[in-house]
Amino acid sequence: MDNLEILVVDDEQEMLVSYQKILERAGYQVLSASSAEEALQILQGDHKISLVLCDLKMPGMDGMEFLGMLKQHYPHLPFIMVTGFGTLEVGIEAVKNGAFDLIEKPFSRQKLLTSIENALKQIAPASTSTITHQGFENIIGQSEAMLKIFEMIKKVSYGNANVLITGESGVGKELVARSVHKNSLRRNHPLIPINCGALPEQLFESELFGYEKGAFTGAFQFKPGLVELANGGTLFLDEICEMPQNLQVKMLRMLEERKIRRIGGQKEFSVNIRVVSATNRNLEQALNQGWLRKDFFYRINTIHIHIPPLRERTSDIPLLIQHFIANLEKKYDRKISKIDPEAEKILLDYHWPGNVRELQNVIERTYYLASPPSIMKTDLPSYLLKDQPVMHPFNWEQLTFKEAKEQILEKFEKDYLQVQLTKFDWNISKTADACGIDRRTIHRLINKYNLK
Numbered sequence: 153m154d155n156l157e158i159l160v161v162d163d164e165q166e167m168l169v170s171y172q173k174i175l176e177r178a179g180y181q182v183l184s185a186s187s188a189e190e191a192l193q194i195l196q197g198d199h200k201i202s203l204v205l206c207d208l209k210m211p212g213m214d215g216m217e218f219l220g221m222l223k224q225h226y227p228h229l230p231f232i233m234v235t236g237f238g239t240l241e242v243g244i245e246a247v248k249n250g251a252f253d254l255i256e257k258p259f260s261r262q263k264l265l266t267s268i269e270n271a272l273k274q275i276a277p278a279s280t281s282t283i284t285h286q287g288f289e290n291i292i293g294q295s296e297a298m299l300k301i302f303e304m305i306k307k308v309s310y311g312n313a314n315v316l317i318t319g320e321s322g323v324g325k326e327l328v329a330r331s332v333h334k335n336s337l338r339r340n341h342p343l344i345p346i347n348c349g350a351l352p353e354q355l356f357e358s359e360l361f362g363y364e365k366g367a368f369t370g371a372f373q374f375k376p377g378l379v380e381l382a383n384g385g386t387l388f389l390d391e392i393c394e395m396p397q398n399l400q401v402k403m404l405r406m407l408e409e410r411k412i413r414r415i416g417g418q419k420e421f422s423v424n425i426r427v428v429s430a431t432n433r434n435l436e437q438a439l440n441q442g443w444l445r446k447d448f449f450y451r452i453n454t455i456h457i458h459i460p461p462l463r464e465r466t467s468d469i470p471l472l473i474q475h476f477i478a479n480l481e482k483k484y485d486r487k488i489s490k491i492d493p494e495a496e497k498i499l500l501d502y503h504w505p506g507n508v509r510e511l512q513n514v515i516e517r518t519y520y521l522a523s524p525p526s527i528m529k530t531d532l533p534s535y536l537l538k539d540q541p542v543m544h545p546f547n548w549e550q551l552t553f554k555e556a557k558e559q560i561l562e563k564f565e566k567d568y569l570q571v572q573l574t575k576f577d578w579n580i581s582k583t584a585d586a587c588g589i590d591r592r593t594i595h596r597l598i599n600k601y602n603l604k
Contacts, residue, residue: 305328
C-alpha cells in the first residue's frame with residue numbers, strides 16, 4: 153500500500169488529523185486539504201492520487217460540487233463522500249454523480265478502511281491496472297456500449313428499483329446482476345440467485361416461498377424459501393421467462409405488498425428485497441407469446457440494462473483475451489503471453505454466437521494446447537478456422553439461378569440454426585419455440601448440416 157496516496161478533504165483540522173492516523177497505520181500515504189479548492193491544486197500537482205475522501209459540508213465549494221468537478225477531469229478516480237447529515241437521498245445523489253460510497257459520521261475505523269479497500273478494488277484507476285479497461289468485478293470492456301453499462305450500474309445500484317437485464321446467452325448477465333448488488337446499499341446482505349429454467353414447476357413455489365412442517369407429504373420440517381433468505385438483499389431471477397404463469401402472479405403480489413406466506417402457513421410476514429431479473433429472450437416476443445405476464449413485466453422492468461452480443465463490440469475481445477490468459481497464468485505455471493497476429497485476427501473476425509462464455513472456453517482450451525510463449529493459428533479449434541468470413545462465398549458465374557438460390561438457402565439455414573441453438577444452450581424445445589418451427593424440423597436440420 154506504500155504507493156497508494158489518498159487525498160483527504162475536510163474543513164475541520166481534527167478530522168484531518170484523525171484520518172491521517174487511521175490511514176497511515178493502515179499503510180496508506182495521506183495528503184490533506186482543508187478545502188475543495190486546495191484539493192484541486194494538489195490534484196494538479198505531481199502526486200499520483202489513488203482515492204479521494206471528502207466531507208460533504210464545507211465552506212465555499214461543498215463536497216457535491218467538488219465531486220462533479222472531479223468526475224469531469226478525473227473520471228476514473230474513486231471518490232468517497234463523508235457526511236454528518238447523511239440520508240438515503242444524499243447517498244443516491246452522490247452515487248448518481250459518481251461517488252463510490254457514502255459514509256455517515258460517526259463511523260468506525262473498520263467501516264472507513266473497508267469502504268476504501270472496496271473502492272480501490274472495484275474502481276481502480278486505469279493507470280494502476282495491469283490490463284487497461286474499465287468495469288466492475290470481472291466485467292471487462294472498453295467499447296462504448298460497455299462503458300454505458302458501467303455508468304448505468306453506478307447510477308442504479310444505490311436505489312431499490314427492480315432491474316431487468318437482457319442479452320444473449322453468454323454475454324455476462326449474471327456478472328452485471330452481481331455488480332448491481334455489490335455496489336448497492338444491500339451489499340452486506342445476501343444475493344440469492346435462482347435459475348427459473350432449472351427448477352421443476354411442481355417444486356418452484358416451495359423453493360421460492362418455503363413451507364411449514366406438514367404442509368404436504370414429505371414436509372417433515374419447516375423450510376425457509378429463497379425469497380425469505382434474500383431478505384434485506386437481492387433476489388436474482390435468471391431466465392425469468394421460464395417462470396410459470398401462476399408463480400408470476402404470486403411474485404407480482406409479493407413485489408406489490410412486500411409480504412409472503414409459506415406454503416401451509418397461516419400468517420404473512422414482510423420481506424425487504426430488490427429483484428434483479430435476466431432473460432435471453434426477445435422481450436416483445438416474450439410478451440406476445442405469453443411467456444411473461446404484462447403486469448409482472450412492468451413491475452420487474454423498472455430499470456432495463458441490455459448487454460449487446462460480443463460480435464457488436466469486437467473492441468472488447470483483446471481485453472477479454474488478456475484477462476482470461478492472466479487468470480490462467482495465476483493458476484498454472486505456463487507463460488503464454490503472446491497471440492500470433494494471424495490467430496488474433498481469426499478471434500476478432502469470428503461471430504461468437506456463444507458470446508463471452510464461448511470466447512473464455514476457446515481461450516482456456518487453447519491455453520492448455522499452445523506451446524509457450526505464443527498462441528498460434530494452429531492451436532485454435534478447427535471450427536473457428538472454417539468460420540472465417542468470405543466476401544464472395546459463391547462462384548456466381550458458374551451457377552444457375554436455381555443452384556445459387558439453393559446454396560444461399562442452405563447457408564442461411566445452417567448459420568441461423570447454429571446461432572439459435574447456441575443462444576438457447578442447445579435446448580431443442582426452447583429453440584423450436586423461438587424459431588417458430590417444430591422439434592422434428594430442428595432435429596432434421598441438425599442431422600442434415602452435422603451441427604455440433
